[in-house]
Amino acid sequence: MRITRVYTKSGDGGETRLGDGSTRDKYDVRVEAYGSVDELNSTLGLASCLAISEQRLLTLLRRVQNHLFDIGSDLCRAESRGKTNRFSEERTLWLEREIDEHNDALEPLKNFILPAGTPLSCNLHLARTVARRAERRVVALAAKESGVSVGIVTYLNRLSDLLFVLARFYNERGKNDLLWTPNSDE
Secondary structure (H helix, E strand, O other), rough: OOOOOOOOOOOOOOOOEEOOOOEEEEOOOHHHHHHHHHHHHHHHHHHHHHHHHHHHHHHHHHHHHHHHHHHHHHOOOOOOHHOOOOOOOHHHHHHHHHHHHHOOOOOOOOOOOEOOOOOHHHHHHHHHHHHHHHHHHHHHHHHOOOOOEEEEHHHHHHHHHHHHHHHHHOOOOOOEEOOOOOOOOO
């Protein structure tokens, strides 16, 4: 792919062109789905800026960001669904291994926690919530149109779990977790 010009003016009327050449409204469920995945990718880029001294996390986040580009690429094509399914079970199993490995270093939770703590932890919590929204958008797309890979939905679900565990892990291994206090006015 070669991009020589950023603006095309083709979207000025409220429509956008998908990767297969078809046109959709910018508020279309498919555009919402891959747009949410793109937003998630950007939040991980922000988290990466805060993780500059954490090489292992940077490597993990870069791998996930590449996976998210694959997801966006798959979702931006309404046709050719049978030709594109990059989300084998192996990618989800990799996320599960990362979840288990990081979670084993943490004390079990006895209460819900607030999305707070270190700047890196807060950004990982933010990415978690964006991942949940992206998952909801992809599920809505799958309910409306056929051909959306179940592997994408599963991957996004596991990714939000991983981001929760990473937020705790990079919050001083959970030591800075802020417990939710129900009905508190303080």
